[in-house]
Amino acid sequence: MPLWILIPLLALAAIIQITILPQVPILGYKPDLALALVVAWALLAPVGEAAVWGFIVGVFLDLASGLPFGIHTLALTMLGWLIGWGQATFFRGNLLAPPIAIIVATLVHNVITLGILALANWQINWGDYLLRVTLPSAILNMVVMPLVYFPLQWIAHRMHPQLEF
Protein backbone atom coordinates (compact mmCIF):
# COMPACT_ATOMS: atom_id res chain seq x y z
CA MET A 1 0.00 0.00 0.00
CA PRO A 2 1.57 3.33 -0.98
CA LEU A 3 2.61 5.63 1.84
CA TRP A 4 0.36 8.47 0.68
CA ILE A 5 -2.65 6.22 1.39
CA LEU A 6 -1.18 4.39 4.38
CA ILE A 7 -0.16 7.41 6.46
CA PRO A 8 -3.58 9.15 6.39
CA LEU A 9 -5.34 5.84 7.07
CA LEU A 10 -3.19 5.06 10.08
CA ALA A 11 -3.49 8.67 11.26
CA LEU A 12 -7.27 8.26 11.13
CA ALA A 13 -7.01 5.06 13.18
CA ALA A 14 -4.88 6.87 15.76
CA ILE A 15 -7.32 9.80 15.90
CA ILE A 16 -10.21 7.38 16.48
CA GLN A 17 -8.26 5.77 19.30
CA ILE A 18 -7.43 9.13 20.89
CA THR A 19 -10.82 10.84 20.58
CA ILE A 20 -13.71 8.46 19.95
CA LEU A 21 -12.82 5.22 21.71
CA PRO A 22 -12.20 6.87 25.12
CA GLN A 23 -15.75 8.22 24.98
CA VAL A 24 -17.29 4.76 24.62
CA PRO A 25 -15.27 2.56 27.01
CA ILE A 26 -16.35 -1.04 27.54
CA LEU A 27 -16.34 -1.88 31.26
CA GLY A 28 -13.85 0.95 31.72
CA TYR A 29 -11.38 -0.25 29.05
CA LYS A 30 -10.63 1.02 25.55
CA PRO A 31 -9.95 -1.44 22.71
CA ASP A 32 -6.52 -0.95 21.16
CA LEU A 33 -7.42 -0.29 17.53
CA ALA A 34 -3.84 0.49 16.49
CA LEU A 35 -2.53 -2.76 17.97
CA ALA A 36 -5.31 -4.74 16.29
CA LEU A 37 -4.45 -3.17 12.92
CA VAL A 38 -0.77 -3.94 13.25
CA VAL A 39 -1.34 -7.52 14.42
CA ALA A 40 -3.93 -8.21 11.72
CA TRP A 41 -1.69 -6.86 8.96
CA ALA A 42 1.26 -8.80 10.35
CA LEU A 43 -0.81 -11.97 9.92
CA LEU A 44 -1.90 -11.10 6.39
CA ALA A 45 0.96 -9.31 4.66
CA PRO A 46 4.58 -10.11 3.82
CA VAL A 47 7.10 -9.95 6.65
CA GLY A 48 8.12 -6.41 7.55
CA GLU A 49 5.12 -4.49 6.23
CA ALA A 50 3.35 -4.52 9.59
CA ALA A 51 6.52 -3.17 11.22
CA VAL A 52 6.18 -0.08 9.03
CA TRP A 53 2.51 0.16 9.98
CA GLY A 54 3.50 -0.10 13.64
CA PHE A 55 6.07 2.64 13.25
CA ILE A 56 3.69 5.07 11.57
CA VAL A 57 0.69 4.55 13.86
CA GLY A 58 3.02 4.43 16.87
CA VAL A 59 4.33 7.92 16.13
CA PHE A 60 0.78 9.30 16.08
CA LEU A 61 -0.08 7.57 19.35
CA ASP A 62 3.12 8.79 21.01
CA LEU A 63 2.25 12.37 20.06
CA ALA A 64 -0.98 12.12 22.05
CA SER A 65 0.28 9.98 24.89
CA GLY A 66 1.47 11.26 28.24
CA LEU A 67 4.03 8.46 28.37
CA PRO A 68 7.59 9.04 27.10
CA PHE A 69 7.71 9.51 23.35
CA GLY A 70 8.72 6.40 21.47
CA ILE A 71 7.12 3.78 23.70
CA HIS A 72 4.17 3.01 21.43
CA THR A 73 6.33 3.30 18.31
CA LEU A 74 8.93 0.87 19.59
CA ALA A 75 6.41 -1.66 20.87
CA LEU A 76 4.22 -1.63 17.75
CA THR A 77 7.18 -1.74 15.34
CA MET A 78 8.72 -4.73 17.06
CA LEU A 79 5.39 -6.53 17.37
CA GLY A 80 4.61 -5.91 13.71
CA TRP A 81 7.86 -7.53 12.70
CA LEU A 82 7.80 -10.39 15.21
CA ILE A 83 4.25 -11.48 14.41
CA GLY A 84 4.88 -11.16 10.71
CA TRP A 85 7.95 -13.35 11.01
CA GLY A 86 6.01 -15.82 13.17
CA GLN A 87 3.11 -16.17 10.76
CA ALA A 88 5.43 -16.65 7.79
CA THR A 89 7.42 -19.28 9.66
CA PHE A 90 4.88 -21.15 11.77
CA PHE A 91 1.19 -20.47 11.36
CA ARG A 92 0.15 -18.84 8.11
CA GLY A 93 -3.57 -19.29 7.51
CA ASN A 94 -4.31 -20.83 10.94
CA LEU A 95 -7.78 -19.76 12.08
CA LEU A 96 -6.67 -19.57 15.71
CA ALA A 97 -3.80 -17.25 14.83
CA PRO A 98 -5.70 -13.91 15.03
CA PRO A 99 -7.21 -14.33 18.52
CA ILE A 100 -4.06 -15.89 19.97
CA ALA A 101 -1.83 -13.31 18.29
CA ILE A 102 -3.80 -10.35 19.62
CA ILE A 103 -3.77 -11.73 23.17
CA VAL A 104 -0.03 -12.36 23.06
CA ALA A 105 0.54 -9.00 21.37
CA THR A 106 -1.41 -7.15 24.07
CA LEU A 107 0.68 -8.82 26.75
CA VAL A 108 3.97 -8.14 24.97
CA HIS A 109 2.96 -4.56 24.16
CA ASN A 110 2.15 -3.83 27.80
CA VAL A 111 5.29 -5.57 29.06
CA ILE A 112 7.46 -3.50 26.71
CA THR A 113 5.66 -0.31 27.76
CA LEU A 114 5.93 -1.04 31.47
CA GLY A 115 9.53 -2.18 31.05
CA ILE A 116 10.56 1.08 29.46
CA LEU A 117 8.73 3.03 32.15
CA ALA A 118 10.49 1.00 34.83
CA LEU A 119 13.84 1.75 33.17
CA ALA A 120 12.89 5.44 33.23
CA ASN A 121 12.44 5.16 37.03
CA TRP A 122 8.65 5.09 37.10
CA GLN A 123 7.15 3.13 39.98
CA ILE A 124 5.47 0.11 38.41
CA ASN A 125 3.36 -2.45 40.25
CA TRP A 126 3.69 -5.27 37.73
CA GLY A 127 1.12 -7.57 39.27
CA ASP A 128 -1.52 -4.88 39.41
CA TYR A 129 -0.97 -3.76 35.84
CA LEU A 130 -0.80 -7.22 34.32
CA LEU A 131 -3.81 -8.64 36.14
CA ARG A 132 -6.11 -5.62 36.25
CA VAL A 133 -5.23 -3.85 32.99
CA THR A 134 -3.42 -6.16 30.57
CA LEU A 135 -5.62 -9.22 30.97
CA PRO A 136 -8.97 -7.42 30.53
CA SER A 137 -7.49 -5.36 27.67
CA ALA A 138 -6.33 -8.55 25.94
CA ILE A 139 -9.79 -10.10 26.17
CA LEU A 140 -11.40 -6.92 24.85
CA ASN A 141 -8.90 -6.72 21.97
CA MET A 142 -9.64 -10.34 21.10
CA VAL A 143 -13.35 -9.58 20.90
CA VAL A 144 -12.87 -6.63 18.53
CA MET A 145 -10.17 -8.30 16.45
CA PRO A 146 -12.60 -9.82 13.90
CA LEU A 147 -13.89 -6.30 13.13
CA VAL A 148 -10.39 -5.39 12.01
CA TYR A 149 -9.07 -8.70 10.67
CA PHE A 150 -11.68 -9.58 8.09
CA PRO A 151 -11.74 -6.21 6.29
CA LEU A 152 -7.95 -6.25 6.19
CA GLN A 153 -8.02 -9.81 4.89
CA TRP A 154 -10.13 -8.63 1.97
CA ILE A 155 -7.61 -5.86 1.27
CA ALA A 156 -4.68 -8.26 1.59
CA HIS A 157 -6.26 -10.66 -0.90
CA ARG A 158 -6.24 -7.91 -3.50
CA MET A 159 -2.80 -6.56 -2.71
CA HIS A 160 -0.99 -9.88 -2.22
CA PRO A 161 -2.93 -12.56 -4.10
CA GLN A 162 0.15 -14.77 -4.13
CA LEU A 163 -0.09 -15.28 -0.39
CA GLU A 164 -2.48 -17.93 0.97
CA PHE A 165 -4.65 -17.23 4.05
Add this chain to the structure above:
Amino acid sequence: MYASNRNRSTILIFLVVITILALILHLAGQLQPFEDLAFGWLQPFLRGALGIGASAQAMTGTVADVTALREQIKQLQSQVTELAIARVRIRELESENTLLRQQLAYKQANPDFDILGAAVLQSNPDLARVVGQDPSNLARYVIIDQGSAEGVKNGMPVVTPQGLVGRVTATGTHWAKALLITDSASSVNAVVQSTRATGIVQGDVNGNLTIKYVPQGEAIKTGDLILTSGMGGGFPKRLVIGQVTDVRKHDIELFQEASIQPTVDFARLEFVLVLKKFTPADITQEPTPTPTAVPRPTRTPTPSP
Protein backbone atom coordinates in the same frame (compact mmCIF):
# COMPACT_ATOMS: atom_id res chain seq x y z
CA MET B 1 14.28 -13.55 -1.79
CA TYR B 2 17.31 -13.45 0.52
CA ALA B 3 18.07 -9.89 -0.61
CA SER B 4 14.43 -8.96 0.00
CA ASN B 5 14.51 -10.43 3.55
CA ARG B 6 17.81 -8.67 4.21
CA ASN B 7 16.30 -5.37 3.04
CA ARG B 8 13.34 -5.85 5.35
CA SER B 9 15.63 -6.59 8.29
CA THR B 10 17.63 -3.48 7.49
CA ILE B 11 14.47 -1.41 7.40
CA LEU B 12 13.32 -2.87 10.70
CA ILE B 13 16.66 -2.19 12.38
CA PHE B 14 16.59 1.35 11.01
CA LEU B 15 13.06 1.95 12.35
CA VAL B 16 13.94 0.56 15.78
CA VAL B 17 17.10 2.70 15.99
CA ILE B 18 15.14 5.82 15.02
CA THR B 19 12.54 5.02 17.68
CA ILE B 20 15.13 4.48 20.42
CA LEU B 21 16.81 7.75 19.45
CA ALA B 22 13.44 9.51 19.68
CA LEU B 23 12.83 8.01 23.11
CA ILE B 24 16.25 9.16 24.34
CA LEU B 25 15.70 12.65 22.91
CA HIS B 26 12.28 12.82 24.60
CA LEU B 27 13.70 11.84 27.98
CA ALA B 28 16.43 14.46 27.49
CA GLY B 29 13.74 17.06 26.72
CA GLN B 30 15.01 17.71 23.21
CA LEU B 31 12.04 16.44 21.22
CA GLN B 32 9.74 19.36 22.03
CA PRO B 33 9.99 21.22 18.67
CA PHE B 34 9.06 18.10 16.72
CA GLU B 35 6.15 17.27 19.03
CA ASP B 36 4.96 20.87 18.82
CA LEU B 37 5.04 20.89 15.02
CA ALA B 38 3.42 17.50 14.61
CA PHE B 39 0.73 18.15 17.18
CA GLY B 40 -0.09 21.46 15.55
CA TRP B 41 -0.98 19.57 12.36
CA LEU B 42 -2.88 16.86 14.23
CA GLN B 43 -4.99 19.05 16.49
CA PRO B 44 -7.64 20.17 13.92
CA PHE B 45 -8.34 16.52 13.09
CA LEU B 46 -8.74 15.67 16.77
CA ARG B 47 -11.29 18.45 17.17
CA GLY B 48 -13.18 17.23 14.12
CA ALA B 49 -13.19 13.67 15.37
CA LEU B 50 -14.58 14.76 18.72
CA GLY B 51 -17.86 15.61 17.04
CA ILE B 52 -18.08 12.07 15.69
CA GLY B 53 -17.16 10.75 19.10
CA ALA B 54 -19.98 12.72 20.68
CA SER B 55 -22.38 11.14 18.17
CA ALA B 56 -21.08 7.67 18.94
CA GLN B 57 -21.66 8.36 22.60
CA ALA B 58 -25.20 9.55 21.87
CA MET B 59 -25.98 6.40 19.91
CA THR B 60 -25.38 4.22 22.95
CA GLY B 61 -28.32 5.78 24.74
CA THR B 62 -31.57 3.86 24.80
CA VAL B 63 -34.09 6.40 26.08
CA ALA B 64 -36.50 7.77 23.45
CA ASP B 65 -36.48 11.50 24.28
CA VAL B 66 -32.76 11.73 24.86
CA THR B 67 -32.29 15.33 23.85
CA ALA B 68 -34.91 16.75 26.18
CA LEU B 69 -33.76 14.63 29.07
CA ARG B 70 -30.14 15.64 28.50
CA GLU B 71 -31.09 19.30 28.59
CA GLN B 72 -32.94 18.76 31.82
CA ILE B 73 -30.02 16.86 33.30
CA LYS B 74 -27.64 19.61 32.23
CA GLN B 75 -29.74 22.22 34.00
CA LEU B 76 -30.02 20.12 37.12
CA GLN B 77 -26.28 19.40 37.11
CA SER B 78 -25.56 23.09 36.83
CA GLN B 79 -27.75 23.75 39.85
CA VAL B 80 -26.14 20.89 41.77
CA THR B 81 -22.69 22.27 40.95
CA GLU B 82 -23.60 25.72 42.23
CA LEU B 83 -25.07 24.26 45.39
CA ALA B 84 -22.06 21.99 45.91
CA ILE B 85 -19.64 24.88 45.57
CA ALA B 86 -21.72 26.98 47.96
CA ARG B 87 -21.88 24.11 50.46
CA VAL B 88 -18.13 23.61 50.38
CA ARG B 89 -17.57 27.34 50.90
CA ILE B 90 -20.00 27.48 53.80
CA ARG B 91 -18.43 24.52 55.56
CA GLU B 92 -14.96 25.87 55.03
CA LEU B 93 -15.98 29.24 56.39
CA GLU B 94 -17.56 27.57 59.44
CA SER B 95 -14.44 25.53 60.04
CA GLU B 96 -12.22 28.56 59.65
CA ASN B 97 -14.39 30.60 61.99
CA THR B 98 -14.05 27.93 64.69
CA LEU B 99 -10.29 27.73 64.23
CA LEU B 100 -9.83 31.51 64.40
CA ARG B 101 -11.86 31.75 67.60
CA GLN B 102 -9.72 29.01 69.17
CA GLN B 103 -6.33 30.46 68.21
CA LEU B 104 -6.18 34.24 68.58
CA ALA B 105 -2.63 34.45 67.34
CA TYR B 106 -3.55 32.46 64.21
CA LYS B 107 -2.70 34.10 60.89
CA GLN B 108 -5.98 34.48 59.06
CA ALA B 109 -6.32 32.37 55.95
CA ASN B 110 -7.38 34.30 52.93
CA PRO B 111 -11.10 33.54 52.58
CA ASP B 112 -11.15 35.48 49.33
CA PHE B 113 -9.44 32.57 47.65
CA ASP B 114 -12.64 30.51 47.70
CA ILE B 115 -14.68 33.33 46.25
CA LEU B 116 -12.02 34.17 43.69
CA GLY B 117 -11.70 30.53 42.74
CA ALA B 118 -15.44 30.09 42.24
CA ALA B 119 -15.63 33.34 40.28
CA VAL B 120 -12.73 32.30 38.14
CA LEU B 121 -14.38 29.00 37.38
CA GLN B 122 -17.79 30.48 36.73
CA SER B 123 -16.91 33.58 34.78
CA ASN B 124 -13.64 32.81 33.06
CA PRO B 125 -14.31 32.44 29.34
CA ASP B 126 -10.87 31.03 28.75
CA LEU B 127 -11.80 27.41 29.32
CA ALA B 128 -9.59 24.78 27.76
CA ARG B 129 -11.22 22.12 25.65
CA VAL B 130 -10.29 18.47 26.05
CA VAL B 131 -9.31 17.32 22.55
CA GLY B 132 -8.20 13.79 23.34
CA GLN B 133 -7.16 11.23 25.90
CA ASP B 134 -4.22 8.91 26.31
CA PRO B 135 -4.59 6.07 23.78
CA SER B 136 -3.45 3.43 26.26
CA ASN B 137 -5.25 1.74 29.15
CA LEU B 138 -1.98 1.98 31.10
CA ALA B 139 -2.07 5.75 31.61
CA ARG B 140 -4.66 8.45 32.22
CA TYR B 141 -3.92 11.76 30.56
CA VAL B 142 -6.00 14.29 28.71
CA ILE B 143 -4.90 16.64 25.96
CA ILE B 144 -6.21 20.20 26.07
CA ASP B 145 -6.09 22.92 23.46
CA GLN B 146 -4.24 25.50 25.51
CA GLY B 147 -0.48 25.70 25.77
CA SER B 148 2.42 28.02 26.48
CA ALA B 149 0.98 30.68 24.17
CA GLU B 150 -2.04 30.89 26.48
CA GLY B 151 0.12 30.97 29.60
CA VAL B 152 -0.05 27.30 30.53
CA LYS B 153 3.02 25.89 32.28
CA ASN B 154 4.03 22.51 33.61
CA GLY B 155 2.74 21.82 37.10
CA MET B 156 -0.36 24.02 36.87
CA PRO B 157 -3.50 22.50 38.39
CA VAL B 158 -6.39 21.59 36.08
CA VAL B 159 -9.91 21.81 37.48
CA THR B 160 -13.59 21.92 36.59
CA PRO B 161 -16.45 23.41 38.62
CA GLN B 162 -17.03 19.88 39.93
CA GLY B 163 -13.53 19.57 41.34
CA LEU B 164 -9.90 18.68 40.77
CA VAL B 165 -8.97 17.05 37.47
CA GLY B 166 -5.19 16.83 37.51
CA ARG B 167 -1.98 18.61 36.73
CA VAL B 168 -0.24 19.80 33.55
CA THR B 169 2.78 17.62 32.75
CA ALA B 170 3.74 18.69 29.24
CA THR B 171 3.10 21.79 27.19
CA GLY B 172 3.38 22.84 23.58
CA THR B 173 2.54 26.10 21.92
CA HIS B 174 -1.22 25.48 21.73
CA TRP B 175 -1.63 22.17 23.52
CA ALA B 176 -0.87 20.60 26.85
CA LYS B 177 -1.14 17.19 28.45
CA ALA B 178 -2.54 16.80 31.94
CA LEU B 179 -2.07 13.83 34.24
CA LEU B 180 -5.42 12.93 35.79
CA ILE B 181 -5.64 12.39 39.54
CA THR B 182 -7.04 8.91 38.77
CA ASP B 183 -3.70 7.84 37.27
CA SER B 184 -1.55 5.57 39.43
CA ALA B 185 1.34 8.04 39.10
CA SER B 186 -0.70 10.84 40.68
CA SER B 187 -0.52 11.83 44.36
CA VAL B 188 -2.43 14.72 45.94
CA ASN B 189 -2.10 15.91 49.51
CA ALA B 190 -5.62 15.92 50.89
CA VAL B 191 -7.69 16.64 53.96
CA VAL B 192 -11.03 15.34 55.23
CA GLN B 193 -13.28 18.37 55.30
CA SER B 194 -15.18 17.52 58.51
CA THR B 195 -12.32 16.29 60.70
CA ARG B 196 -9.27 17.92 59.00
CA ALA B 197 -7.54 14.54 59.00
CA THR B 198 -4.81 14.55 56.39
CA GLY B 199 -3.82 11.91 53.89
CA ILE B 200 -2.66 11.40 50.32
CA VAL B 201 -5.08 10.70 47.48
CA GLN B 202 -3.69 8.31 44.89
CA GLY B 203 -5.08 6.80 41.73
CA ASP B 204 -4.66 3.15 40.80
CA VAL B 205 -4.28 1.12 37.61
CA ASN B 206 -8.06 1.04 37.08
CA GLY B 207 -8.58 4.76 37.65
CA ASN B 208 -10.00 4.40 41.16
CA LEU B 209 -9.17 6.91 43.89
CA THR B 210 -8.02 6.08 47.41
CA ILE B 211 -6.99 8.30 50.27
CA LYS B 212 -4.08 6.66 52.07
CA TYR B 213 -1.85 7.29 55.07
CA VAL B 214 -4.65 8.65 57.24
CA PRO B 215 -3.49 8.12 60.84
CA GLN B 216 -5.43 5.46 62.74
CA GLY B 217 -6.56 7.92 65.38
CA GLU B 218 -8.25 10.22 62.89
CA ALA B 219 -11.96 9.97 62.14
CA ILE B 220 -13.04 9.34 58.56
CA LYS B 221 -16.36 7.91 57.48
CA THR B 222 -18.47 7.19 54.42
CA GLY B 223 -19.84 10.39 52.94
CA ASP B 224 -16.98 12.62 54.08
CA LEU B 225 -15.84 15.17 51.53
CA ILE B 226 -12.16 15.08 50.57
CA LEU B 227 -10.44 18.34 49.65
CA THR B 228 -6.92 19.31 48.65
CA SER B 229 -4.90 20.41 51.66
CA GLY B 230 -2.48 22.69 49.83
CA MET B 231 0.46 20.92 51.48
CA GLY B 232 3.50 20.62 49.27
CA GLY B 233 2.38 23.54 47.12
CA GLY B 234 1.34 21.40 44.18
CA PHE B 235 -2.35 22.32 44.35
CA PRO B 236 -4.29 25.12 45.99
CA LYS B 237 -6.20 24.07 49.06
CA ARG B 238 -9.92 23.43 49.34
CA LEU B 239 -10.40 22.04 45.86
CA VAL B 240 -12.95 19.24 45.94
CA ILE B 241 -11.56 15.80 45.10
CA GLY B 242 -14.42 13.47 45.96
CA GLN B 243 -16.49 11.73 48.58
CA VAL B 244 -15.59 8.74 50.75
CA THR B 245 -17.46 5.55 49.78
CA ASP B 246 -15.69 2.92 51.87
CA VAL B 247 -13.26 2.98 54.81
CA ARG B 248 -10.69 0.25 55.45
CA LYS B 249 -9.23 0.25 58.93
CA HIS B 250 -7.15 -2.49 60.54
CA ASP B 251 -5.90 -2.20 64.11
CA ILE B 252 -2.57 -3.82 63.26
CA GLU B 253 -1.72 -1.13 60.71
CA LEU B 254 -0.38 2.36 61.29
CA PHE B 255 -2.69 4.02 58.80
CA GLN B 256 -6.20 3.62 57.49
CA GLU B 257 -7.39 4.25 53.96
CA ALA B 258 -10.65 4.91 52.18
CA SER B 259 -12.04 4.67 48.66
CA ILE B 260 -13.19 7.90 47.08
CA GLN B 261 -15.79 8.58 44.44
CA PRO B 262 -14.45 11.57 42.48
CA THR B 263 -16.82 14.47 41.93
CA VAL B 264 -15.48 14.95 38.40
CA ASP B 265 -16.84 12.62 35.72
CA PHE B 266 -13.57 11.76 33.97
CA ALA B 267 -15.30 9.79 31.23
CA ARG B 268 -17.12 12.93 30.08
CA LEU B 269 -14.55 15.67 30.38
CA GLU B 270 -15.19 18.34 27.80
CA PHE B 271 -13.91 21.61 29.22
CA VAL B 272 -11.41 22.27 31.97
CA LEU B 273 -9.76 25.29 33.52
CA VAL B 274 -6.05 25.61 34.09
CA LEU B 275 -5.28 27.60 37.24
CA LYS B 276 -2.69 29.91 35.77
CA LYS B 277 -2.78 32.42 38.61
CA PHE B 278 -2.32 29.85 41.35
CA THR B 279 0.33 30.79 43.89
CA PRO B 280 1.51 27.78 45.90
CA ALA B 281 0.89 28.06 49.67
CA ASP B 282 3.93 29.30 51.62
CA ILE B 283 4.16 26.52 54.17
CA THR B 284 7.14 28.16 55.94
CA GLN B 285 4.73 30.67 57.51
CA GLU B 286 2.26 28.11 58.76
CA PRO B 287 2.06 27.63 62.55
CA THR B 288 2.33 24.01 63.66
CA PRO B 289 0.38 21.77 63.94
CA THR B 290 -2.34 23.58 61.94
CA PRO B 291 -1.97 22.80 58.25
CA THR B 292 -4.13 25.57 56.76
CA ALA B 293 -2.32 28.93 57.34
CA VAL B 294 -1.36 30.86 54.21
CA PRO B 295 0.75 33.96 53.44
CA ARG B 296 -0.09 37.47 54.53
CA PRO B 297 -3.79 38.26 54.87
CA THR B 298 -5.08 40.89 52.48
CA ARG B 299 -7.36 42.50 55.00
CA THR B 300 -7.20 43.53 58.65
CA PRO B 301 -7.48 40.56 60.99
CA THR B 302 -10.58 40.38 63.15
CA PRO B 303 -9.88 42.10 66.48
CA SER B 304 -10.03 39.88 69.56
CA PRO B 305 -13.26 40.03 71.59
